[in-house]
């Protein structure tokens with residue numbers, strides 16, 4: 001079997017590069033941010049984050065930043081809601 005190269009992605013929290021598989025992947029879809037589990041495909045611009053609270057906090061600190069990254073116009077509440085969801089998940093790992 002041929003080995004497939006692991007794609008490398010940048011965490012938007014700390015801007016370090018990691019194998020895609022080790023990162024949280026999410027996408028903006030229909031005015032909401034959604035996490036993408038596994039290799040599921042969803043339309044929209046996706047972004048990546050480490051499984052780290054500091055990276056999550058950093059990435060969602062300002063709505064402007066995340067909107068620019070995903071090229072969308074999300075409301076502050078939609079963003080903080082997603083941030084909370086991610087943090088809760090990390091707390092339960």
Ligand SMILES: [Zn+2]
Nearest residue numbers: 011014050055
């Ligand atoms: Zn990070």
